[in-house]
Amino acid sequence: MRIFFSVCALLAVFSLNAAEHYQSHRVTENQLVVTTDRGKVSLTFYNNAAVEVWYQPEGLLQLPSVILGTSPQPVQVTLKQTADSLTLQSPVLTIALQKSPLALRFYHQGQLLTEDLNGLQLASAPAANVSEAATAALGFSFRLAADEKLFGAGQRVLGMDRRGHKLPLYNKAHYGYSTESNQMYFSLAGVMSSNNYMLLFDNGATGELDLGHTEANTLAFSAQGGRAAYVVVAGNNTPELIDNYIQASGKPPLPARWTLGNYASRFGYRTEAEARAVVQKFRDLKLALDAIVIDLYWFGPDIQGHMGNLAWDKQAFPNPEQMLADFSADGVHTILVTEPFVLTSSKRWQEAVDAGAIALGPDGAPKTFDFYFGNTGLIDVFKPEAANWFWQIYRGLLAQGVGGVWGDLGEPEVHPADTQHYVPGIGSVSADEVHNAYGHRWAELVQQGYQQDFPAQRPFIMMRAGSLGSQRFGMVPWTGDVDRSWGGLKPQVELALQMGLFGFGWIHSDLGGFAGGEEFDPELYIRWLQYGVFQPVYRPHAQEHIAPEPVFHGSEVVETLRPWLELRYRLLPYNYTLAYQHSQTGMPLMRPLFFLDEQNLALRDEANSYLWGDAFLVAPVTEPGVRSWPVHLPKGVWFDFFTGERIEGGAVVERPVTLDTIPVLVKAGSFIPMTDAIERTRDYHSKALTLHYYADASVSESQGELFEDDGVTVDAVAKGQYELLRFAASQQQKQLTLNFSREGGDYTGRPASRDLTLVLHNQRGKARKVYLDGRYIPIVAQPQRFARGQNIAWYDKANKQLHIKVPLTAETKQLQLRY
Known part of the structure; x- marks a missing residue:
């Protein structure tokens, strides 16, 4: 049974010989391998924005990777060398390597992301030779900027910003938890920074993550063995950061439609x-x-x-x-x-x-x-x-x-x-x-x-x-x-x-x-x-x-x-x-509000409401007996999903609720495809489709999409057995233009034509004329009197909506409304 060392104990044990010194290097298309006086250190780009750093001291037994599930993509790297340093650069990331003692700094577009302060720290010296190889407690420490927030470390109930906490990395049941939990079922050995990088430790061992708790501007990781590697990922924003990570770690497969x-x-x-x-x-x-x-x-x-x-x-x-x-x-x-x-x-x-x-x-x-x-x-x-x-x-x-x-x-x-x-x-x-x-x-x-x-x-x-x-x-x-x-x-x-x-x-x-x-x-x-x-x-x-x-x-x-x-x-x-x-x-189905404004620190801390996709903002009611509920609305125009009320964002607003309602808001410019209610997903089809568009003068351009396949075929996208319908809206002073396009192939059950009912919300003024691909569509008062399949439009005055019923085919390109 091996002894577990905390971060502080680990640093103390190895403090006398923690330094590592450069001896030589070699570089390939996407990798730099440095030989030091303790072994090798490899820097491998899995894509332009994700790099794995793996320390391989002689005599240290290491376990396989858990994070990385893909093969490295071809990445063209450049290397510059001076007497004291190496600079490795991809089209996105730059790594400055100090030779003696070995130290690494990571840059994105010229901005310092983080710094590997001391390299690999071991709680005991490696074995003298490979035949005596053994595992050992290991760790790393990184510099933190004074103002950055840290998210991650897995399931915890601590608030969104986890900085300042020391967290055990040990998956452990917490039966009957409620408003506080420092340790739960699913820990993650990594963080995402508000400075748009991820620092992920490729290690499945029992460990600890100190997020500036012991030292305010130092992130420290330790583990009882495992793998002496970490991954740094960069991006211009959070969605891009997640995408860059997933491309290296492995995409989550699309489950069957019935999962929903x-x-x-x-x-x-x-x-x-x-x-x-x-x-x-x-x-x-x-x-x-x-x-x-x-x-x-x-x-x-x-x-x-x-x-x-x-x-x-x-x-x-x-x-x-x-x-x-x-x-x-x-x-x-x-x-x-x-x-x-x-x-x-x-x-x-x-x-x-x-x-x-x-x-x-x-x-x-x-x-x-x-x-x-x-x-x-x-x-x-x-x-x-x-x-x-x-x-x-x-x-x-x-x-x-x-x-x-x-x-x-x-x-x-x-x-x-x-x-x-x-x-x-x-x-x-x-x-x-x-x-x-x-x-x-x-x-x-x-x-x-x-x-x-x-x-x-x-x-x-x-x-x-x-x-x-x-x-x-x-x-x-x-x-x-x-x-x-x-x-x-x-x-x-x-x-x-x-x-x-x-x-x-x-x-x-x-x-x-x-x-x-x-x-x-x-x-x-x-x-x-x-x-x-x-x-x-x-x-x-x-x-x-x-x-x-x-x-x-x-x-x-x-x-x-x-x-x-x-x-x-x-x-x-x-x-x-x-x-x-x-x-x-x-891209997660549930998304933090800061996706809409990453510079807004208040949104970074918001843990009571969220985005469902790119259209909805949802604020669950979590207290009994309330008649109103606070909603932190990001800037922009929003609509109450149930009443259609138009609301200006940029503040915390109180929304009335009954037992029948919770605050559900829709962002102006959103497309929401819907269908009729059914009792099982097996009965689902998109032959009859309702497409809601939330028009507003504040949004001049917007896009949406609808993905369809048979709901069961494995790797349907790779096989081309899917359809992706794209919608785009252009709002001008006296005209609204909606464009339709399609990509993909065929799949079992794909409708050749869909009966599309387009519902335009926030229609304060009546459209004078409606055209589908240049063909005039009449605006009528009572649509039920017209034959099924006939192209018509009608107003719902009470809800300020314009309904337009048209066929949606591969040939459908454009709908124009003139006011």
């Missing part, structure tokens, strides 16, 4: 009959449903004693294959919980031991220990034989018709420090050296299994823990076992925004709250599910003593939430486009 639907989920459904009854209840009440999530009772009748069975309990689920088939025929996808623990009392214990699937202890025997669910071992997901054993179980379940994988307790929730894991090419390592990479590797083995055995199926992989880089496996994370209280609801925006900045755009919460709660609070429940409409995954989930599904809470709750759930499905064209954008550039 409604889920029935609880802890847990005990029988097949109960699961069937829940699905039928949604159908009887005509509430939309696309998935059911079955917790641990599918493999045993009790909470304790059965984990690791990972096979249907036929007493409770006598005919699971038929149940899965019936649900699938009804458009409902079944997601099963799995855990990485195999209890010694489970039916698979000996099978797992014989397969070499259980992580070992120091004595070389399968490591066992006690935790809440019983006496257990832990699957060694790093070991190929164990990963294969685990995947074969998943393979069988997916072949039966299971629609998605849920990996729970994957921090791992209990992970004794003397547990030994086998890493190919490295050998045996301790739990602390790979702890934060465990969920990452678990998600990877599931994703690789999908690719091998179900290549035509988009994976669904919901996981509670991972690391930087896990987004490329399609991980759908959530914010853990939140308290079922107003305090539990309050931090959900902060948690989602922080994770979204690092590529985890599918982060979501257990809607309604999970843990505790003595009595059902209908107001809290309604507020949480209203917020959920503008959250990536709509999944109410809770302990079963208070039902998490709306269908069990009476007509008042159901009818209050019905229009919200219908809105979720009407927004499918818009939301699926956000999913597409996220898969291409990493």
Whole structure:
């Protein structure tokens, strides 16, 4: 068992011989390798704006990368040398390397981003030769500018700016958290700076991140082994910064369209009959449903004693294959919980031991220990034989018709420090050296299994823990076992925004709250599910003593939430486009307000409201009994989504609310594609499409887009099996011009023509004439009197809207309105 050193102890131990000195170098197309008196240091550009710095002292055993999931792109670098320095430059980044002692400074467009102060710091000297190579506690320290704010470090409830905190890097469950948490399920060993750079430590070991806590202008990182590497990413703004990072780390794949639907989920459904009854209840009440999530009772009748069975309990689920088939025929996808623990009392214990699937202890025997669910071992997901054993179980379940994988307790929730894991090419390592990479590797083995055995199926992989880089496996994370209280609801925006900045755009919460709660609070429940409409995954989930599904809470709750759930499905064209954008550039679905004004420091700190895509601003109501709610509106013109009221931004405004409403605002110049409400995403089509445009004289030019494919084809974009519809608006004094264009190819179900209803908001003055590609469209008073398919326009005076009904085809180019 190795000893963990804090940053301060690490620096003290290695302070006598921390300096490293240049000896020679060589340069290739995108890499500089420097040989020093301690070993090698490589600087590898993965793209023009992302560089990995990897220290490789002789005798130090290092683990594989977790962050980097792509091959380096061709980058043309230049190198200048003086007697004292090297200057390596890509088209975006410049790295100034001081030779003796070795020091690195990183510049973007001439501006200093950060400085590697002391190079690699080790808590013990490396082994004398490679044959004696060993891991060691390691660390780095970087200079911080006085005024920069720092975001990141994963799930914490601390406020948006994490500077000034010392944070443990150890994925750990925080059951029933609410308004404060320093350590949670999903830590990230990296930060994003308000000065438009990311500093990411490529390390999955137990560690610590000191963000100017010990020394105000120093960021210090330490870890118990792992990899002695970090990645610096630069950009002109935050969206560009995220894109540059994702291009190096790996894009999050586009999930199936049904991922955006409604889920029935609880802890847990005990029988097949109960699961069937829940699905039928949604159908009887005509509430939309696309998935059911079955917790641990599918493999045993009790909470304790059965984990690791990972096979249907036929007493409770006598005919699971038929149940899965019936649900699938009804458009409902079944997601099963799995855990990485195999209890010694489970039916698979000996099978797992014989397969070499259980992580070992120091004595070389399968490591066992006690935790809440019983006496257990832990699957060694790093070991190929164990990963294969685990995947074969998943393979069988997916072949039966299971629609998605849920990996729970994957921090791992209990992970004794003397547990030994086998890493190919490295050998045996301790739990602390790979702890934060465990969920990452678990998600990877599931994703690789999908690719091998179900290549035509988009994976669904919901996981509670991972690391930087896990987004490329399609991980759908959530914010853990939140308290079922107003305090539990309050931090959900902060948690989602922080994770979204690092590529985890599918982060979501257990809607309604999970843990505790003595009595059902209908107001809290309604507020949480209203917020959920503008959250990536709509999944109410809770302990079963208070039902998490709306269908069990009476007509008042159901009818209050019905229009919200219908809105979720009407927004499918818009939301699926956000999913597409996220898969291409990493742009999160939930976005901080500062995306609109990165120089506004107040917006940098805003953790109570957010952007849903580029059109909506949402401010969840997180206190009971209120009649108004403060909204921090960035500069510009905004419209109330429900009333159409025009509002000038640039201030905090109080918006009236009832139990039926929360503040939802739309930015002037926005395009919002919508469709009719449906009860399952399988019934979705865009043959009939409503496109809302929020016109305003303050916005002279604006753009929007709509992404469409069949919702299931893997790599649809790469295969050209998609359609991207683009919209552009040009506002002049007496004319509004809307241009339409299309790119992409064909896909199953693509409409040759769409019945488009264009809704123009904020129409204070009537248009005199409307033209579609030069053809006149009449403006009428009562559109219902005209034949279906006829091009017409009409005013909705009460809402100040102009409706225009036209066909949208590949030939449709332009719509003009003259006032």
